[in-house]
Amino acid sequence: MKLGRLNHVGVATPDLDASIAFYRDVMGASDITEPFVLESQKVRVCFVNTPGANGTAGTQIELLQPTEPDSAVGKWLEKNPLGGQHHICYEVPDIHEAKAWFEGQGKRVLGEPRIGAHGTMIFFVHPKDMGGQLTEIMETPKGAH
Numbered sequence: 001m002k003l004g005r006l007n008h009v010g011v012a013t014p015d016l017d018a019s020i021a022f023y024r025d026v027m028g029a030s031d032i033t034e035p036f037v038l039e040s041q042k043v044r045v046c047f048v049n050t051p052g053a054n055g056t057a058g059t060q061i062e063l064l065q066p067t068e069p070d071s072a073v074g075k076w077l078e079k080n081p082l083g084g085q086h087h088i089c090y091e092v093p094d095i096h097e098a099k100a101w102f103e104g105q106g107k108r109v110l111g112e113p114r115i116g117a118h119g120t121m122i123f124f125v126h127p128k129d130m131g132g133q134l135t136e137i138m139e140t141p142k143g144a145h
């Protein structure tokens, strides 16, 4: 498998609108997308775009507010009520090759690949098999970079 760029850091929050204000007013972010609901993950989500070098797209902060307490982010917030860093997402050229790669090393892939917030296929690898880090793997969008 060929590891691609760091696509985003997932940050869970109990209050998405307050977090948007924080990134805008405290962190000086000037490019924050409109929030939308992704039913399949039970989250309301938006992206803080950070600039890359020489005008390229940088890494994103993915702000996540659960729409239901009984969800991955809802359960995590129960233990971490202030919110904070929830997962990290790397791009790969081929999602099925990446799944076979991790499974071949005995890592627990959580469910089947599905469409994520960027419109390409994603899967998650269990944090207990990844040094404590919930890891999202995302197929690079066609034509990107």
Ligand SMILES: CC[C@@H](C(=O)O)C(=O)SCCNC(=O)CCNC(=O)[C@H](O)C(C)(C)COP(=O)(O)OP(=O)(O)OC[C@H]1O[C@@H](n2cnc3c(N)ncnc32)[C@H](O)[C@@H]1OP(=O)(O)O
Residues within 6 Å of the ligand: 010, 038, 041, 043, 045, 062, 064, 072, 073, 075, 076, 086, 087, 089, 110, 115, 116, 117, 118, 122, 124, 126, 127, 128, 132, 133, 134, 136
């Ligand atoms: C916006 C869409 C999408 C995108 O396109 O980018 C997203 O990013 S959606 C993000 C939300 N979705 C997910 O997180 C899906 C994958 N997650 C899961 O399937 C579950 O959260 C989980 C990782 C399997 C944990 O679920 P569960 O076992 O039911 O929860 P527990 O609370 O019992 O946790 C067990 C164990 O794991 C530790 N844990 C849980 N979450 C994390 C985390 N984010 N980072 C690190 N560690 C985590 C938890 O603390 C427990 O440990 P112990 O207490 O030591 O047992």
Ligand SMILES: [Co+2]
Residues within 6 Å of the ligand: 008, 010, 062, 087, 089, 136
């Ligand atoms: Co994510």
